[in-house]
Amino acid sequence: MRLVRDVPGCLGCPLRGDGSQGFVPDEIIERAPVLVVGQNPGEQEEAEGKPFVGKTGQTMEKTYFKLAGLERGRVSIANALRCRWQDSNELPPLVQPKQAQAGKRGIAEEALLHCQKAHGYLPSGTKLIVSQGEYALWSATGQRSVTSWRGWLLPLRGHGDGWKYEIWHPSSSDIPVLATVHLAAIFRDPSLALPTRMDWQKVPRILQGKWPVRFPGFQTAPPKVWPLNSAFDTEFNPDTRELTRYSLYDGGDRPWVVEAKDVSNVPVGLTGKEILQAPPTVYMHNMEADILDLERMLGPRIQEFRFEDTMLMHAVLWSDLPHDLHYLGSLFARTNSWKHLGYESLDYSAGDAMGTWDVALAQLREMKEDPQSYWVYRNSVFPLAPTIMEAERVGLALDQGRVGEAIQHFEVLQEDVSREAQAYAGYPLNLGSSEQVSRWLYEVEKIGGKPKRGKMHARG
Amino acid sequence: MPGVSEKELGALKEEWESPMIDYRLQYAGVDSVLRYLRPLVGLESVHPHFLPTQKSGRWSTTNPPLPNFSVGCISPVCTREGWHVGRSSRNCWSLRDLVIPRKGEWFLKYDWNAIEPRIAAAESGDEEDLELFAQDADIHTIRMCRMFGFPVPPDVINPHQAESCIEWRADLHWDGKDDWRRVAGKVCGLGLSYAIGASAIHEARDVDELARVAGLDKRGLEAMAQRYLDSKPRLVSWKYRVWDGLYRTSEVRTFLGRRKRLFIAEQERQRWLAYRRPGDAGKQGLNHLAQGSVADIMNLTIIAIKRTWPESRFGYQSHDGLLTVWPTHLNPWPAIREVVERTWIINKYPVKLTATWHRVNDDGTHEELS
Numbered sequence: 065m066r067l068v069r070d071v072p073g074c075l076g077c078p079l080r081g082d083g084s085q086g087f088v089p090d091e092i093i094e095r096a097p098v099l100v101v102g103q104n105p106g107e108q109e110e111a112e113g114k115p116f117v118g119k120t121g122q123t124m125e126k127t128y129f130k131l132a133g134l135e136r137g138r139v140s141i142a143n144a145l146r147c148r149w150q151d152s153n154e155l156p157p158l159v160q161p162k163q164a165q166a167g168k169r170g171i172a173e174e175a176l177l178h179c180q181k182a183h184g185y186l187p188s189g190t191k192l193i194v195s196q197g198e199y200a201l202w203s204a205t206g207q208r209s210v211t212s213w214r215g216w217l218l219p220l221r222g223h224g225d226g227w228k229y230e231i232w233h234p235s236s237s238d239i240p241v242l243a244t245v246h247l248a249a250i251f252r253d254p255s256l257a258l259p260t261r262m263d264w265q266k267v268p269r270i271l272q273g274k275w276p277v278r279f280p281g282f283q284t285a286p287p288k289v290w291p292l293n294s295a296f297d298t299e300f301n302p303d304t305r306e307l308t309r310y311s312l313y314d315g316g317d318r319p320w321v322v323e324a325k326d327v328s329n330v331p332v333g334l335t336g337k338e339i340l341q342a343p344p345t346v347y348m349h350n351m352e353a354d355i356l357d358l359e360r361m362l363g364p365r366i367q368e369f370r371f372e373d374t375m376l377m378h379a380v381l382w383s384d385l386p387h388d389l390h391y392l393g394s395l396f397a398r399t400n401s402w403k404h405l406g407y408e409s410l411d412y413s414a415g416d417a418m419g420t421w422d423v424a425l426a427q428l429r430e431m432k433e434d435p436q437s438y439w440v441y442r443n444s445v446f447p448l449a450p451t452i453m454e455a456e457r458v459g460l461a462l463d464q465g466r467v468g469e470a471i472q473h474f475e476v477l478q479e480d481v482s483r484e485a486q487a488y489a490g491y492p493l494n495l496g497s498s499e500q501v502s503r504w505l506y507e508v509e510k511i512g513g514k515p516k517r518g519k520m521h522a523r524g
Numbered sequence: 525m526p527g528v529s530e531k532e533l534g535a536l537k538e539e540w541e542s543p544m545i546d547y548r549l550q551y552a553g554v555d556s557v558l559r560y561l562r563p564l565v566g567l568e569s570v571h572p573h574f575l576p577t578q579k580s581g582r583w584s585t586t587n588p589p590l591p592n593f594s595v596g597c598i599s600p601v602c603t604r605e606g607w608h609v610g611r612s613s614r615n616c617w618s619l620r621d622l623v624i625p626r627k628g629e630w631f632l633k634y635d636w637n638a639i640e641p642r643i644a645a646a647e648s649g650d651e652e653d654l655e656l657f658a659q660d661a662d663i664h665t666i667r668m669c670r671m672f673g674f675p676v677p678p679d680v681i682n683p684h685q686a687e688s689c690i691e692w693r694a695d696l697h698w699d700g701k702d703d704w705r706r707v708a709g710k711v712c713g714l715g716l717s718y719a720i721g722a723s724a725i726h727e728a729r730d731v732d733e734l735a736r737v738a739g740l741d742k743r744g745l746e747a748m749a750q751r752y753l754d755s756k757p758r759l760v761s762w763k764y765r766v767w768d769g770l771y772r773t774s775e776v777r778t779f780l781g782r783r784k785r786l787f788i789a790e791q792e793r794q795r796w797l798a799y800r801r802p803g804d805a806g807k808q809g810l811n812h813l814a815q816g817s818v819a820d821i822m823n824l825t826i827i828a829i830k831r832t833w834p835e836s837r838f839g840y841q842s843h844d845g846l847l848t849v850w851p852t853h854l855n856p857w858p859a860i861r862e863v864v865e866r867t868w869i870i871n872k873y874p875v876k877l878t879a880t881w882h883r884v885n886d887d888g889t890h891e892e893l894s
Binding site: 251253254255257258375376379380381382383384387434436437439440443444445447448451452454455456457458459460461462463464466467468469470471472473474475477478481482484485488489495496498501502504505509511512 | 527528536540542543544545547548550551554555557558561562564565566567568569570571572573574576577578579580581583598599600617619621622623624625626777780781782783784785787788789816819820823824826827830837838839840849888
């Protein structure tokens with residue numbers, strides 16, 4: 065085992081300690097198209113001096129490499145940090161609030177930059193980097209949140225910030241970074257397995273240029289007639305709730321993004337006979353937010369339309385997974401991420417319509433394979449929407465007399481318990497202050513640790 | 525330094541005793557209620573937000589989370605002593621009664637009685653329980669008889685007062701509805717229908733009451749729970765059938781077809797295969813059969829009410845109950861019972877639901893309907 069103290073590049077690293085931890089170099093395969101970056105070596109990796117040879121590495125090879133069409137020996141494997149800190153699998157948190165507040169980098173960030181500078185090497189022929197977990201993501205892209213970026217592509221750190229303002233698509237000279245979770249996280253939370261599998265399945269599609277599809281832009285003039293099948297979304301001013309614009313996509317070349325000033329009664333265009341044969345369908349994600357504006361646009365003929373709500377569909381199909389469009393887009397959308405652009409962006413609106421369309425088609429395929437779920441969605445969940453919307457709109461009256469009395473009741477309770485706590489502490493301790501309570505419990509009473517038998521009494 | 529969040533303090537409380545932990549937990553609990561209450565000052569009405577995104581399939585209510593508000597009376601003029609359920613009246617009310625009918629409207633509330641145990645009885649083919657539910661029998665007393673090997677009382681509906689049960693009561697030195705053995709039947713029956721094993725008794729509702737009246741410690745409670753499970757072989761074997769299926773397919777489906785996909789850790793699956801010891805997924809699967817079923821029964825009932833009485837309005841859903849809003853000129857009672865207390869066919873068994881009903885008028889008066 066090679067020790068950090070024997071590796072000159074590790075001098076100056078804030079995690080170096082006494083240098084007695086093992087150093088695990090990357091496994092570089094020149095001309096391999098994919099570089100997989102993990103967090104840092106585990107115990108077994110340290111002992112063998114090779115990355116990804118422990119439990120996580122075996123899972124990666126057996127399950128996820130297969131999904132990605134990769135093979136060990138033909139893919140470069142690296143770690144964002146190349147040693148085990150303090151001989152444990154723990155690492156200092158990436159985000160350290162005090163340093164972040166002061167505009168400084170935390171110890172983990174300093175170490176990641178140091179390690180990258182000293183040992184990072186991008187093999188020739190690399191076309192894609194798969195970053196697993198937040199350390200690898202930050203090291204490669206400067207982004208911290210795997211939850212926000214899982215399943216999406218980002219450019220390598222320092223390769224432009226166009227992605228902040230547009231639906232980013234890598235050019236032929238870019239080496240994109242695919243964000244995914246650290247595989248060890250799946251051991252703790254098995255519900256991450258499904259999105260992670262889908263992330264790895266994207267690898268061959270990215271290499272073949274099949275995903276993501278380049279964002280085609282949008283048209284701003286309203287459609288002449290309403291499309292037979294479409295995905296629809298609206299943006300509104302969060303303060304005034306007034307409609308800002310709507311977006312629409314029918315599976316064609318480009319979506320529509322229409323400003324509120326151009327919103328008019330869009331002709332349905334279809335005859336009654338055509339509608340009887342196949343009613344026009346509108347897909348929405350969380351229909352509640354969009355349906356009233358749609359009603360204004362279509363007028364009474366809205367009765368002839370059929371609606372599907374992708375959020376409700378997903379809630380029935382996958383009750384334990386998130387149902388927001390950003391998450392579903394990371395699984396099913398044809399384009400790269402758009403939600404980070406913010407609702408002011410027109411690309412964001414176009415992305416919402418295209419994303420809703422892609423998500424709807426994927427959900428409907430899944431529903432087709434499980435007619436019972438479709439029955440539940442169609443009969444037990446979807447028909448409730450108008451009833452729920454009415455309840456939200458009308459609301460429930462409040463008894464202001466009782467509100468006042470309730471507040472007084474709980475304020476008295478709070479004062480009582482505060483007084484008891486102060487009497488116990490012997491000084492005016494503020495029970496609402498996490499810092500003061502924490503100091504009392506952990507410093508004055510010295511509670512904590514893990515007593516093996518029976519209950520332990522505090523020393524206060 | 526470790527934190528002082530509710531979760532962290534809850535874990536700490538398991539191992540350490542310090543009054544400060546309790547003070548802080550109480551303070552934080554009250555503080556979270558106040559955070560919801562203070563923004564309500566001066567508002568004429570609240571407009572809660574409902575989303576069908578609970579893992580159970582139930583609708584969640586936020587802004588404010590009315591179903592999470594305690595039902596305990598907090599009225600300053602109430603003359604009743606101690607903790608008790610607010611009666612939604614002028615002098616006795618809980619946080620949930622902050623919402624009131626507008627002038628010209630009234631509330632109709634229902635709560636299904638033991639809906640989850642009824643579903644479990646049907647799913648497991650427990651014909652005795654189904655029969656008892658159908659007769660509206662005192663099921664807690666009969667369960668107690670099975671647990672302790674006592675004879676079943678001649679009158680299963682009112683064993684506490686029926687003349688035919690005088691001898692039965694004398695033989696058992698029966699204390700009536702509060703007899704500790706009946707409390708055991710009740711707590712075990714309600715707490716263990718969908719539980720993994722006897723240790724789940726510690727999470728059962730009213731378990732502290734059982735420990736007190738029966739004088740049981742932790743082990744005693746578990747022994748009592750095991751006694752109940754031993755008296756319910758059909759229930760137990762049904763659970764094993766469910767677990768067999770879900771560990772094989774990673775999914776479970778209610779009688780109405782609602783599916784839950786389970787994300788099972790490989791270690792847990794292996795433990796089931798090797799030792800037939802279910803883990804978290806086993807618990808989630810059983811919960812889904814109860815809660816997922818109730819979620820759709822509730823949805824379909826709300827839809828049926830709205831179709832039959834379009835002028836009615838959804839108020840909010842609270843666990844197994846619903847608050848509906850009605851114009852004063854419209855009174856669906858008792859016709860609505862046919863919609864709410866209907867019979868469902870579950871695992872080929874007809875399961876008749878019953879409910880407790882309340883009416884709240886726009887002058888704050890309140891009555892139980894029967």
